[in-house]
Amino acid sequence: MQQEVVLAMLAKEPSHGYQLRARLRQALGPLGDAMNAGHIYVTLTRLERAGLVAAEPPTTARDRPDRKTYGLTPVGQQRVAEWLAEVSWPKPDLAEFHLKLIAAAAAGLADPLTIVDTQRRELLRRLRDAQRAAMTEPDGSDAALLLEGIVLRLQADLRWLEACEQSWTGRGSRS
Amino acid sequence: MRDTADTAVLRARGLRKEYGTGEGLVRAVDGVDLDVASGETVAVMGPSGCGKSTLLHLLGGLDRPSSGEVWLGDRRIDQIGERALARVRRTDVGFVFQAFHLMDELTAVENVELPALLAGRSRSVARRQAASLLDRVGLADRAGFLPSALSGGQRQRVAIARALSNEPLIVFADEPTGNLDGAATVDVLRLFDSLSEAGQTLVIVTHDARIAATADRLISMRDGAFVDETRLTGGSTGQLGALVGLEG
Numbered sequence: 001m002q003q004e005v006v007l008a009m010l011a012k013e014p015s016h017g018y019q020l021r022a023r024l025r026q027a028l029g030p031l032g033d034a035m036n037a038g039h040i041y042v043t044l045t046r047l048e049r050a051g052l053v054a055a056e057p058p059t060t061a062r063d064r065p066d067r068k069t070y071g072l073t074p075v076g077q078q079r080v081a082e083w084l085a086e087v088s089w090p091k092p093d094l095a096e097f098h099l100k101l102i103a104a105a106a107a108g109l110a111d112p113l114t115i116v117d118t119q120r121r122e123l124l125r126r127l128r129d130a131q132r133a134a135m136t137e138p139d140g141s142d143a144a145l146l147l148e149g150i151v152l153r154l155q156a157d158l159r160w161l162e163a164c165e166q167s168w169t170g171r172g173s174r175s
Numbered sequence: 176m177r178d179t180a181d182t183a184v185l186r187a188r189g190l191r192k193e194y195g196t197g198e199g200l201v202r203a204v205d206g207v208d209l210d211v212a213s214g215e216t217v218a219v220m221g222p223s224g225c226g227k228s229t230l231l232h233l234l235g236g237l238d239r240p241s242s243g244e245v246w247l248g249d250r251r252i253d254q255i256g257e258r259a260l261a262r263v264r265r266t267d268v269g270f271v272f273q274a275f276h277l278m279d280e281l282t283a284v285e286n287v288e289l290p291a292l293l294a295g296r297s298r299s300v301a302r303r304q305a306a307s308l309l310d311r312v313g314l315a316d317r318a319g320f321l322p323s324a325l326s327g328g329q330r331q332r333v334a335i336a337r338a339l340s341n342e343p344l345i346v347f348a349d350e351p352t353g354n355l356d357g358a359a360t361v362d363v364l365r366l367f368d369s370l371s372e373a374g375q376t377l378v379i380v381t382h383d384a385r386i387a388a389t390a391d392r393l394i395s396m397r398d399g400a401f402v403d404e405t406r407l408t409g410g411s412t413g414q415l416g417a418l419v420g421l422e423g
């Protein structure tokens with residue numbers, strides 16, 4: 001989990017670690033299941049050390065130390081604003097796969113179509129998982145929207161594999 | 176081949192379909208062996224022109240192979256007479272097509288009950304079954320609508336209900352989501368999933384990865400032959416997390 005995500009989740013209002021976790025789980029649905037609570041606390045501690053968040057003093061004597069409330073510092077607010085303005089997109093490793101096919105064919109090490117089939121199997125497994133997860137989400141859930149993004153991305157990758165398949169079939173690499 | 180021989184609902188051996196002669200000879204289906212177990216969902220994927228629709232027609236008795244065998248349950252159907260084959264198509268198998276193929280002048284419930292009536296069921300039994308099938312596909316409230324008053328996704332769900340009319344051994348679907356948008360595709364995916372849960376055997380040919388990914392087993396077809404086969408099990412949402420930038 002990126003530090004900025006934890007930071008941004010605090011932008012609404014100062015929160016306890018467990019509240020943060022609940023917010024993330026709500027937004028991520030089944031994808032948030034793998035997220036462990038310890039990781040959030042470690043991130044909060046790091047952010048505190050970096051001066052991006054500050055633990056607010058307990059409001060009552062009954063507040064336990066592990067229920068510290070964290071809020072953004074001005075520097076933290078600045079960082080969140082920058083992060084929101086950043087353009088980022090995970091890099092798909094298309095070039096690596098592409099070069100794998102070319103190298104395999106050039107050296108006669110493997111049939112590119114076999115590599116394509118293997119890759120397709122893996123992507124279809126992920127697509128199956130994403131769809132199953134999406135189908136169990138109620139209509140209009142935040143997590144369903146994220147899962148739809150995964151499904152569309154996998155479909156795009158699978159379409160590209162079809163193009164790879166067609167191209168490499170045309171080169172007559174398989175007799 | 177695999178240990179499904181005892182429970183295979185559908186078996187094909189050495190299936191071939193050729194068109195034309197000499198230089199113009201096209202091997203649309205070129206030596207296919209297939210076993211589909213009871214309750215299994217099998218998807219056949221491949222580029223257009225790979226022979227997957229022709230294969231589906233041979234398996235479902237819509238067309239006859241040039242050579243090879245097709246067994247439905249314990250009955251060989253590739254050599255039986257025209258009338259017997261028509262009966263097989265009416266009662267033992269159900270079809271779902273890309274273009275729905277509903278009768279435009281009949282309401283949803285009339286479309287769904289048609290195969291039952293053709294199979295000799297009484298009007299009241301056929302109507303009751305049709306109503307319950309429409310309920311199963313979530314369209315009980317659209318029973319009296321003509322196809323023209325239904326969305327594409329709803330039409331396809333009516334077509335699926337119709338395919339189930341005579342409790343077929345197997346349902347064949349040819350690009351069932353080919354004419355549907357994303358939301359309607361998800362409805363059809365959900366429906367196939369629930370049919371599969373209920374033990375319905377399904378064979379789907381498609382180039383839509385979304386529908387292929389719902390299958391238990393996926394077969395890739397090229398130039399009339401099977402070139403790859405895989406079970407789509409394994410994987411986890413943990414790996415999905417990595418796809419959207421969430422590390423565990």
